[in-house]
Amino acid sequence: MSVNSYLIDLKKRMEGNLTFHCVMGNEASDLDSMASSVAYAYFLSRTKQKPGELYLPLINIPGADFKLRTEAVYLFEKTGINVENLIFIDHISLADLRDRCSLKLTLIDHNKLASSQEKFQDGVEEIVDHHKDEGLYSPTEGRTIEPVGSAATLVAEKMINLDTAPLEPAIAELLLGTILLDTVNLDPQAQRVTPKDEAVAMRLFEITGAGQNELFNKLQAEKFNTSALDTPDLLRKDYKEWQMGAVKLGISSVLLPVKEWLKKDPGIVEKFSKYAQSRKLDILLAMNAYTNPEFKRELVVFSADDQLKEKTVSFLLDSKIGLETIDTGMVKGAGKTIAFFSQGDLSKSRKKLQPLLNEYFSSWFTAELPDACSGGNP
Ligand SMILES: [Mn+2]
Structure with a gap:
């Protein structure tokens, strides 16, 4: 047998x-x-x-x-x-x-x-x-x-x-x-x-x-072959989430360059939005890491709340991890909710970035949450 x-x-x-x-x-x-x-x-x-x-x-x-x-x-x-x-x-x-x-x-x-x-x-x-x-x-x-x-x-x-x-x-x-x-x-x-x-x-x-x-x-x-995976699969393949003070934040590690991801799925923003919604996240990050031919990191920042996204981006820019905006052209439905960066500091893995974010968000008073009650979340 x-x-x-x-x-x-x-x-x-x-x-x-x-x-x-x-x-x-x-x-x-x-x-x-x-x-x-x-x-x-x-x-x-x-x-x-x-x-x-x-x-x-x-x-x-x-x-x-x-x-x-x-x-x-x-x-x-x-x-x-x-x-x-x-x-x-x-x-x-x-x-x-x-x-x-x-x-x-x-x-x-x-x-x-x-x-x-x-x-x-x-x-x-x-x-x-x-x-x-x-x-x-x-x-x-x-x-x-x-x-x-x-x-x-x-x-x-x-x-x-x-x-x-x-x-x-x-x-x-x-x-x-x-x-x-x-x-x-x-x-x-x-x-x-x-x-x-x-x-x-x-x-x-x-x-x-x-x-x-x-x-x-x-x-x-x-x-590292992600060709059989769609955006929701890529987001959940290697995913962790934390409650950081009043903010619930999720980070997906993704093995694909941002530009390839956008080519593969022009509807990426909607998928981020749905994923964040299904997990009741305030913020969803994707940390992209790949070797082509050198090791590279990229970072995607999403929040359905554009003010919260802006605050997160400002904090990350202040954190000196070498962020530079990626020119993504026209991303369908991007609005103000999503931002794409290359990340110069290759040492800042999810394990290293998470405590920085935790310290930042946990230090907030609840009152500082931008429009926490009027954002359409019942
Ligand atoms: Mn084993």
């Missing part, structure tokens, strides 16, 4: 009254979390599963978000795993399973449940992870926690050399691609790779026959 038929079979069997052994990655659900969960659940289903049990990979994000992980979209497709067959966190009720005493959890790529999932901690039966060990829970099937470059290394290590369930090339490539991406192509200078990652990767090369640089370069390129 191939991994795909395993997944199809799973979906049919999920109707039954079974013990569900969910193999689940962390909430950020990067490629490591997803690939390692699929590979390990498949492995456990063949080596451990008893009648009345079901071992399944559970992808810890809603199904609609999978397309945002563009490198995973690529690698799953390349290794012949049909994404339609994957089980996402919104396809299943962990609470129902727990209430029926039918829930067991294997934590992959994390060893502390997300706060919203802490209520399921009694079900944790195994942990396979490469983050710092928090020493939580009492997994009866063991805890494998080692500071290697990728959780996929630990999963592959468990699978290699086991005659009862030989590692298929598709699964081997899924794990190998993940290890390469996590260790920056096994490069010691990136300080991620360990001897174990290296040794496991060498074994996976033998099984897959994959070319190292070819696989790594393709994955790296796909990670």
